[in-house]
Amino acid sequence: MRNKELLQHDQEYExxxxxxxxxxxxxxxxxxxxxxxxxxxxxxxxxDLQNGLFVKHFTNxxxxxxxxxxPDADYNEYLKLCxxxxxxxxxxxxRYKKLLDIKYPFYTHNxxxxxxxxxxxxxxxPSLVEKLKEAPTKKVYNLDDFLKIxxxxxxxxxxxxxxxxxxxxxxxxxxxxxATDQVKLCKRKKDSPAATIKIAGELVKDIDRDYKITxxxxxxxxxx
Numbered sequence: 001m002r003n004k005e006l007l008q009h010d011q012e013y014e015x016x017x018x019x020x021x022x023x024x025x026x027x028x029x030x031x032x033x034x035x036x037x038x039x040x041x042x043x044x045x046x047x048d049l050q051n052g053l054f055v056k057h058f059t060n061x062x063x064x065x066x067x068x069x070x071p072d073a074d075y076n077e078y079l080k081l082c083x084x085x086x087x088x089x090x091x092x093x094x095r096y097k098k099l100l101d102i103k104y105p106f107y108t109h110n111x112x113x114x115x116x117x118x119x120x121x122x123x124x125x126p127s128l129v130e131k132l133k134e135a136p137t138k139k140v141y142n143l144d145d146f147l148k149i150x151x152x153x154x155x156x157x158x159x160x161x162x163x164x165x166x167x168x169x170x171x172x173x174x175x176x177x178x179a180t181d182q183v184k185l186c187k188r189k190k191d192s193p194a195a196t197i198k199i200a201g202e203l204v205k206d207i208d209r210d211y212k213i214t215x216x217x218x219x220x221x222x223x224x
Contacts, residue, residue, distance in 0.1 A: 005173070007165040008217055010112060014163040018156055021146045025154040027096045031089060038084045045152040052096045054089040104141040106162050113165055113221050165217055172223045179203045180213065187211040 028046045031054045066078045107114040121128035186196035193207040206214040
């Protein structure tokens with residue numbers, strides 16, 4: 001078999017995944033800003049808020065302020081008098097903690113292919129249940145595997161291999177070569193893309209006006 005050959009790199013999926021990870025530091029930054037809006041004087045860094053206790057920072061600060069200036073006042077009445085509350089901070093805290101709890105399972109090889117099979121496997125598809133026995137192992141990632149926060153900066157590191165599909169045997173190469181040759185022939189004959197798809201077979205999902213092929217990755221990887 002030839003060297004490891006890329007079938008697809010789903011960069012759109014990769015970018016969506018990265019944006020989802022970036023939601024975490026974005027919420028931390030928003031919490032910093034909201035604390036300032038709610039009259040909390042602070043010099044908090046992103047790392048100071050990583051524990052997700054946004055409301056606690058609000059409460060500790062304003063309880064101290066109340067006790068300092070009007071110790072006999074009711075705390076809730078003090079907040080009303082100051083025109084402040086922790087409602088938005090509480091919402092942010094809930095969203096943030098849900099993001100922290102998310103687990104990210106990935107198959108160690110050809111994840112998207114095996115995830116698609118897993119999603120359809122069940123009593124209605126017993127053959128796919130059987131096929132899953134061939135699947136590679138899964139690795140479960142946590143947020144910390146992708147996100148590092150240091151003081152007031154952060155870095156998102158996601159391995160692009162998680163979003164790639166590779167051919168697994170020589171027959172797959174050969175089948176794609178045959179389909180590619182068929183499409184080239186249809187192009188020379190000026191067959192329509194719709195007619196070309198029928199001729200090229202089930203490995204071809206779509207063909208654009210320039211005869212560029214969109215492959216059916218699952219059909220290709222099903223070839224043994």
